[in-house]
Amino acid sequence: MSPAAPHRPISFITRVRVGNYKSIAHCGAALGRFTVLLGRNSAGEWNFLDVLRFVRDALLNGPAEAVATRGGWEEASRH
Helix, strand or coil: CCCCCCCCCCCCCCCCEEEEEEEEEEEEEECCCCCCCCCCCCCHHHHHHHHHHHHHHHHCCHHHHHHCCCCCCCHCCCC
């Protein structure tokens, strides 16, 4: 039987601030271990989640790739 792996705390994002991203002019949210995202239809819930995916993609593949995946700055920025 192998020894147990050392316990490593799991990191997670606790605060998000978004500005000028797709349909979101500005938004801030505190996140916990379980966070529920609610809003009216087309209020920007998916765009808020895409901000988190954007950060992940930028860290893994670089900012240029994260922007290109979303159709460039013109598509990702709020018009």
